[in-house]
Amino acid sequence: MLDWAPILMGLVLFILMSPGVVFLLPGNSKRIDIGTFTTNGKAIILHTLLYFATYTILIMALRVRIYFG
Numbered sequence: 563m564l565d566w567a568p569i570l571m572g573l574v575l576f577i578l579m580s581p582g583v584v585f586l587l588p589g590n591s592k593r594i595d596i597g598t599f600t601t602n603g604k605a606i607i608l609h610t611l612l613y614f615a616t617y618t619i620l621i622m623a624l625r626v627r628i629y630f631g
Contacts, residue, residue, distance in 0.1 A: 567628040571620055579613045581605040 578584055581601040588604055589595030620626050 563629045563631055565627055566630055567626045568621055570628055571626060572617060575613055575617055575620075579609050579616070581609045 582595070582597075582599045582605070584597065586595040586598055586601060586605050587593070587608055588602075590598070590600055590602055
């Protein structure tokens with residue numbers, strides 16, 4: 563059986579944590595912009611670090627596993 567957790571968690575986190583889709587931290591006009599679909603350099607770096615930390619915690623530390631079949 564294959565472990566689908568890294569693939570599915572990576573996909574979901576990538577969609578949710580893309581800068582500007584759900585939230586933008588730090589925002590262009592405020593500290594947090596919600597649903598603006600815009601981005602800036604600081605937000606890209608911060609969202610990358612948040613994505614890596616969340617992904618690592620979920621997959622390695624909590625050992626989330628999803629098996630199909």
